[in-house]
Amino acid sequence: xxxxxxxxxxxxxxxxxxxxxxxxxxxxxxxxxxxxxxxxxxxxxxxxxxxxxxxxxxxxxxxxxxxxxxxxxxxxxxxxxxxxxxxxxxxxxxxxxxxxxxxxxxxxxxxxxxxxxxxxxxxxxxxxxxxxxxxxxxxxxxxxxxxxxxxxxxxxxxxxxxxxxxxxxxxxxxxxxxxxxxxxxxxxxxxxxxxxxxxxxxxxxxxxxx
Numbered sequence: 001x002x003x004x005x006x007x008x009x010x011x012x013x014x015x016x017x018x019x020x021x022x023x024x025x026x027x028x029x030x031x032x033x034x035x036x037x038x039x040x041x042x043x044x045x046x047x048x049x050x051x052x053x054x055x056x057x058x059x060x061x062x063x064x065x066x067x068x069x070x071x072x073x074x075x076x077x078x079x080x081x082x083x084x085x086x087x088x089x090x091x092x093x094x095x096x097x098x099x100x101x102x103x104x105x106x107x108x109x110x111x112x113x114x115x116x117x118x119x120x121x122x123x124x125x126x127x128x129x130x131x132x133x134x135x136x137x138x139x140x141x142x143x144x145x146x147x148x149x150x151x152x153x154x155x156x157x158x159x160x161x162x163x164x165x166x167x168x169x170x171x172x173x174x175x176x177x178x179x180x181x182x183x184x185x186x187x188x189x190x191x192x193x194x195x196x197x198x199x200x201x202x203x204x205x206x207x208x209x210x
Contacts, residue, residue, distance in 0.1 A: 004086050004106040005127055007064050008039065008155070009175040012207040013165070015200070016068055016157060016180045017042050017188070022051030024188055029060045031193040032183075035200025041088055041178065043068035044075050050082045057083025066106075068178075073099045080105055088129055088178075092116045097123050108155055112136040117149050127153045127175060134159025139168055146173045162206060169210045179203075 008014060015032060017040055019025060025042070032040060040063055042052050049067065056065045066086035067079030073095050076087055086106040089096055093109070100107035101123055110131040111117055120128055130142055133156035137144075142154050156168055157178030168177050182199035186192075 001104075001106045004064065005175065011037055011039050011064075011204075012169055012176045012210060013037060013182075013203055014039055014041050014066075014155065014157075014176055014178045015183045016178045017052075017183045018045050018180075018185060019048045019052045019188060020046050022048045022055055024191070025052035025055040026059045027191070027193045028183070028188065028196065029056045029063055029065075031197040032200055033060060033063065035182070035197045036204040037182075037200050038062055039064040039066075041066045041068040042084075044071070044079070045069050050078045053079060053082040053084050057085075070096060072096065076100060076105070090129075090131060092119055094119070097125075110157075112141070114145065114148065117145060117152055120152070121149075126151055127155060129178065130154045130156040131178075132158030133168075138164075139171060142168075142171060142173065146171075162203060165203075165207060166210060169207060 042049055053065055056063055064085055067084040068088040070076050070087050070089050076096050076099050087100050088108045090110045097107055108129045110129045153173050153175050155176050160177045160179045161181050165177050168174050182203050183196055187195050
């Protein structure tokens with residue numbers, strides 16, 4: 001878990017990706033690598049997720065590829081079999097968390113309340129996805145939660161963009177942010193991977209040195 005946490009903290013951005021075709025996964029991965037961001041969270045919001053993860057893991061083993069929007073143990077198993085190296089859930093699920101813990105599969109459960117953070121502590125987890133960040137008070141709420149939970153760190157996702165990511169990353173309890181502005185749906189659907197590469201490189205340059 002620590003190795004995955006450290007790599008995510010190193011990159012500071014986790015692209016949150018929704019693909020409708022697994023065939024788009026390899027050119028997308030190439031764009032991310034060329035842009036300097038070898039990490040990807042491919043969401044289980046479409047049927048292409050498992051195939052996309054498998055394609056990325058095979059073609060670009062240097063990419064830290066994970067599965068997002070995982071809401072069941074079945075999806076976690078599918079993601080793991082496809083080559084996902086971490087799991088991200090939109091909320092807290094005991095069954096999914098227990099499965100990942102039992103299989104030494106890093107997991108970042110989604111939380112937005114103190115009670116959920118206490119549940120994470122029961123499983124020895126010290127990094128939480130804060131989601132949806134914008135709707136639940138953003139950085140102000142993270143600061144408030146950090147006071148009673150000094151051991152926790154956060155990965156805010158939802159409403160994070162190039163206009164506010166530096167503000168988020170300025171807080172020491174935030175290891176990285178999840179974002180999709182460099183992997184927008186229209187760019188992926190239209191195969192505009194050169195634009196994905198350019199936006200990724202710009203995002204990497206933005207957070208460099210934070």
